[in-house]
Amino acid sequence: MKITDAKVFVGGPGKNYVTLKIETDQGVYGLGDATLNNRETLPAAYLKDYLIPNLIGMDPRNSEDIWQFFYRGAYFRRGPIAMAAFGAIDMALWDIKGKLARMPVYQLLGGKSREGALTYAHATGADLPDLIESVASYVEQGYKAVRVQCGIPGMPSASYAVPEQPSAGQEYITDFSGIKPKTEIWETERYMRFMPDALAEVRAHFGPELNILHDVHHRLSPREAASFAKAVEPVGLYWLEDPTPAEDQNALKMIRQHSTTPIAIGEVFNSIWDCNKLIENELIDFIRIAVTYAGGITHSKRIVDLAGLHHVRTGFHGAPSHSPISMAAQAHLNVWAPNFGIQEYLVLGTPECAALFPSEHEMRGGMFFVSDAPGLGVDFDEGEAARYSYKPGSHPVVRLQDGTVWNY
Numbered sequence: 001m002k003i004t005d006a007k008v009f010v011g012g013p014g015k016n017y018v019t020l021k022i023e024t025d026q027g028v029y030g031l032g033d034a035t036l037n038n039r040e041t042l043p044a045a046y047l048k049d050y051l052i053p054n055l056i057g058m059d060p061r062n063s064e065d066i067w068q069f070f071y072r073g074a075y076f077r078r079g080p081i082a083m084a085a086f087g088a089i090d091m092a093l094w095d096i097k098g099k100l101a102r103m104p105v106y107q108l109l110g111g112k113s114r115e116g117a118l119t120y121a122h123a124t125g126a127d128l129p130d131l132i133e134s135v136a137s138y139v140e141q142g143y144k145a146v147r148v149q150c151g152i153p154g155m156p157s158a159s160y161a162v163p164e165q166p167s168a169g170q171e172y173i174t175d176f177s178g179i180k181p182k183t184e185i186w187e188t189e190r191y192m193r194f195m196p197d198a199l200a201e202v203r204a205h206f207g208p209e210l211n212i213l214h215d216v217h218h219r220l221s222p223r224e225a226a227s228f229a230k231a232v233e234p235v236g237l238y239w240l241e242d243p244t245p246a247e248d249q250n251a252l253k254m255i256r257q258h259s260t261t262p263i264a265i266g267e268v269f270n271s272i273w274d275c276n277k278l279i280e281n282e283l284i285d286f287i288r289i290a291v292t293y294a295g296g297i298t299h300s301k302r303i304v305d306l307a308g309l310h311h312v313r314t315g316f317h318g319a320p321s322h323s324p325i326s327m328a329a330q331a332h333l334n335v336w337a338p339n340f341g342i343q344e345y346l347v348l349g350t351p352e353c354a355a356l357f358p359s360e361h362e363m364r365g366g367m368f369f370v371s372d373a374p375g376l377g378v379d380f381d382e383g384e385a386a387r388y389s390y391k392p393g394s395h396p397v398v399r400l401q402d403g404t405v406w407n408y
């Protein structure tokens with residue numbers, strides 16, 4: 001069996017999804033997602049210029065060897081661009097494998113450990129009443145877990161993931177007005193004074209059953225993060241996400257020494273070498289990798305298995321920049337993984353998105369149920385794809401009041 005062709009598509013409704021389609025001499029094809037938010041053309045170029053010319057003629061069933069060929073075969077390894085490109089190939093090969101076996105991918109991983117996967121939504125408010133209204137709307141839809149982000153009184157611009165005005169909805173999804181980013185102002189002191197009380201108010205309003213998550217988005221120093229994690233202990237968070245910049249695996253030690261608040265980190269990691277120390281030293285509770293830029297199912301499964309040895313559960317990244325293909329790949333891992341925790345779920349559930357990526361997977365009552373279709377269970381309509389093309393976009397860049405650039 002041989003790979004005969006592979007094509008890359010960039011574009012989509014409200015997002016620049018990078019979709020890979022691998023074709024074979026037996027008529028079976030596989031799909032992968034290489035979307036790297038706001039840098040989408042780069043994994044697409046890596047695929048087209050370097051990987052696909054090598055892929056043609058390979059046996060698609062040898063997904064492990066193909067992964068090693070591209071990873072070990074390159075002198076300059078790792079990094080989000082390369083790993084997103086490898087990830088898309090790997091997902092597509094597992095899709096082909098499942099279709100050949102006439103089994104959903106979760107069966108090839110070891111079958112189901114659970115029927116559905118717990119997911120969380122994003123509630124956001126310009127102020128506290130706006131946030132409580134947003135949380136209530138998700139609770140009404142049946143969500144049992146919600147990430148909460150709130151505007152900070154006195155901060156001169158909206159903080160991470162919150163709108164400028166009440167009821168304006170989420171405004172943090174990519175700004176497509178151009179490649180030059182807007183500026184967001186950040187003040188750690190105001191955040192540290194306001195947010196623990198805001199989280200306590202949300203807990204008091206919704207009671208003990210709701211799983212409440214909060215994302216610091218890499219904004220604090222280790223000492224500040226330790227103090228914050230201790231301050232929010234009475235809230236009983238499901239997790240505190242990305243408290244410190246993710247490059248420094250040592251930073252988590254100080255948080256652990258001072259607090260029992262569960263810590264989640266890793267959405268910017270792309271290799272087991274970015275998190276092995278964190279996991280082995282049991283400094284985190286949830287690993288947030290994404291199957292897209294952590295090298296696909298093959299490499300993500302290695303990270304999940306290492307995490308399982310150290311009481312670390314999964315909480316895969318699920319921002320709107322993940323296409324339904326990578327979300328399906330994660331869904332198959334989620335129903336299998338013995339150490340599954342929760343899944344972030346923010347796929348743009350629009351009719352346009354469903355037309356581009358037809359599937360039978362189902363979101364119901366805050367849970368994701370994976371279909372029994374062979375492979376990943378998601379298709380890709382090339383006719384629909386022809387309607388879309390790449391649009392330059394950006395995230396905001398963060399500065400302190402005095403102009404110093406800070407962590408997004």
Ligand SMILES: [Mg+2]
Pocket residue numbers: 215217241242267
């Ligand atoms: Mg996050």
